[in-house]
Amino acid sequence: MLYANFWRRNLGFAKLAIASNIEYRLNFLVDALVQPCLSSVVEVVLWISIFAGAGMTLIGGFPVESYISYALWATFMGRISSSWMYEFRMIEEIDSGSINSLIVRPMSFYEYYLSQLMGYKFITTAVSLVVPLVLFQIFNLPFHLDRLPICLILVFYYLILVHSLSFIVASLAFYLNRAHSFTAAKNLGLWLLSGELFPLDLLPEPFKTLFSYLPFSSGVYVPTAYITGRIGQEAVIQGFISVTGGLIVANLIGWALWKQAMKNYSGTGA
């Protein structure tokens, strides 16, 4: 019964995120379609320029098509696996005191935002997916369509870790008046560690091995490299394991920060 209620309300939060976002139609279309298109163009131009500038046909053993293919999927995966918007909202809720109306209800702040994040990502993924699929058809780029479902599952699983990190950053807002700077710093770190900036297999050892074993590589590098044929299935399994480890660590830290914060919380703004 309690379990059913848990799913019922969390499905409600996910629907809330979808309803709130599609309420502003233009904003939603820009976010789900225009931005992915522009990012894809930038990535394609960047890799073509790199190859042209270097005067090489292979970099790290892969041709330009492979990099364009990687860049397009990495852009797509990177957009799914980031959560700055909800992280900002969480920080704002704590800063402004509007969190008060959430914590006096029979639900948790963590689940409320996680379900909203999932709902929002679900709808934007469904729409944004059109961009790489169309571009791959047009330019006839190499990728394995049959690997897409498991890659999406891994990215959505990783998204829970991303949310847990957001929860940690947001919890800092109880201690510091402005925690937004942590979001920017964390996102920069994830941009590099996830492999969104460039494929992690271009890194020299020991960074290559170290970064690919960290859970963050499961956000972009592992699913992108798998779908474009750069790595095998064992890396995906490894990805699930490392994300699980990351989830345990992040949630332990988040839980401790939250518990301590609640002890000192003064119910700002009400």
Next chain:
Amino acid sequence: MNYVIETKDLGRSYETYKKPEGLMNSIKGFWNRQTIRKSALKGVNLQIRPGQIVGLVGANGAGKTTLLKILSGLIMPTEGSAHVLGTVPSERDYHFLSRISILLGQKNQLWWDISPIDSYALLAKIYNLDPDKARARVYELAKKLQCDHVLETQLRRLSLGERMKMEIIGALLHEPEVMFLDEPTIGLDIVAQSTIREFLADYVKNKGPTIILTSHYMDDIAKLADQLLLISHGEIVYNGTVNAFSQKASQVQTLQFRLDKNLEKAIPLKSGQQIEAGHREYQVQVVNEEVPWLIAELTKESQLQDLKLIEADFEDVIRQFLEKESRVR
């Protein structure tokens, strides 16, 4: 006896830091901050029975909202203990949270980007209510509050009064046993205030929840509350019935009069104040038994042309209390 709300030596203090003026002090404060400990609530002992409506009155910063926040589980006390419905509120047990409701009049608690009807559907899921029954209840409450025509309008597009009515429906949807209402009529026009007041009075009569209500409008307290708590500097300074307080209030009257000529000599009153000489028109506050004596004093050398006795009402006395508190601060 079973109490719904019980507190023992309840207290809460905050730590904040000094922010002296100027850029240099801001730079100094970057590595050397002076913290200050401020006590918002001290030694509060309460015992509230089921079904009581308690009016909590005090000046700004007296500790009213802090008390509500502790009792609703929003914040933890730093001293003493609180029990609401037999539970420690700060544990935020889901069963406890589904039996209470807190309405913060200055804050939106419904969702800004969606319509109230969608917000209520979500609240029904959060509180595990039957969706059909919840919807029927929403329409019933909205009809009573005369706002059913805006249920499907995005919350951000509603007027303040309409929003407050929506917030009240949201707070009552799960039929809470204990309600904390913090300024439910703040900023509303007289019509909206009285609609909400009548609605709450009717709701209390039918459902009998325990309510702690704070308001700057004494009409809210006088018409809804049966118990009065006056809070000052974080301490409860009066805890009794509203009737007893009103009786106490009626011992003071305002005497308004006009003389045929300027008063020649000042007249000292029992309260320590005095009626200054040199004027013809006066309005003074006197205790009941002093009135005949004062009239006799005035008519010794002058003739009274107009005399009016105005009984001090509940609001006047509360206002005097709050004014006194503000001066002490």
